Amino acid sequence: MTRRHLNVAQPGDPALAIFGVKDSRSQHGSADELLKVGALAKSTGKTVRAIHLYEDLGLIESKRRSKGAYRLFNRDTEVRIHWISKMQSIGFSLSEIQGILKDRVVADSAHRTAEELQTFYEEQLIAVRAKLAELKSLEGELAASLNYLETCTTDCGDDHAVSECQECSTQTSNRVPDLVRGARLD
């Protein structure tokens, strides 16, 4: 009872099934298709430790335990973990992911749950678009810098000391890309 130090959704919470799935893949495999943690780790590219952590954080849940207390997961957990990986690689923290999953309301109302998810994903969409904008801007800056540097390496003629770049006569624009300026020291 006092064992869990982490913010975990009550283990007693009914394992909510949210939004229908007509998709066939998710309905099969009732009992035998269960994975032990090692197999799950291998198939998801995560470590056993990571999977344990995710469980502690309430991000995943094992269907049941073997007689010897081995965790047994069903296949859909792979989907969940891949999703987690994706979210992570995009910049979400585990606690943010936790937030997403917790957001699946407790009240057993499909409409309310759907609305909550909608609200959440709308916010996420805005955040994602902001990140996209930033990255695009960086892409542009990188391209500009490469362009600038290209001129340096092809049009500059004889090599010279870096300090002489101060009086460069090769570059036509007087605009030095931020990524070049930023990388400079003064």
Add this chain to the structure above:
Amino acid sequence: MTRRHLNVAQPGDPALAIFGVKDSRSQHGSADELLKVGALAKSTGKTVRAIHLYEDLGLIESKRRSKGAYRLFNRDTEVRIHWISKMQSIGFSLSEIQGILKDRVVADSAHRTAEELQTFYEEQLIAVRAKLAELKSLEGELAASLNYLETCTTDCGDDHAVSECQECSTQTSNRVPDLVRGARLD
């Protein structure tokens, strides 16, 4: 001499000036325009501690110290720090940023230095484009999920238990967006 535990570029390294700047802003203010750490912090939105850290990591450098050892930075450090912030917000770690700055070769050859930077930025551009692709994919998934959920909240009619979503007859597609599937529990 044994005081620095961090990977710092040799303090003795000549403060390299890389690539010319015709831009007027960077040529002015010889001595009086210096900023104390507090002012720099305020103008960049960083904390004093962070700035000290950046200095220890060799990401920035104070022009000189006052008689009482106060750090005095020149204006261009603001540019550098804003650049650092941008890089961070996009997902680069301080040590990666360190890598970028270290990459400004020691050999005093403008051509070689330019080539190094080029190589580096080319890699970065690829990485950035990969991240962009991932984010775009996520954007699409979010949009699809919102679309799916929109149908739930508007076309579904009477409210019902979440578990009944399993036999949904409202959704026309049999494809449940990953972000909805991923958020489900089984």
Add this chain to the structure above:
DNA sequence: CCCAAACCTTACGTTAACGTGAGGGTTTGG
């Protein structure tokens, strides 16, 4: 000249996301 505000160095604390054993059961192929 005086004192509050700002700065200095040193060093321990913190959150995140696992890594890495320790000590001890469980499974399973041969």
Add this chain to the structure above:
DNA sequence: CCAAACCCTCACGTTAACGTAAGGTTTGGG
């Protein structure tokens, strides 16, 4: 049925990027 391969539960270690506090010096306006 037995050893190798897995798994379990603690629980402390680690890296990153600062936060925070302690104890002392420097600045600058009144």
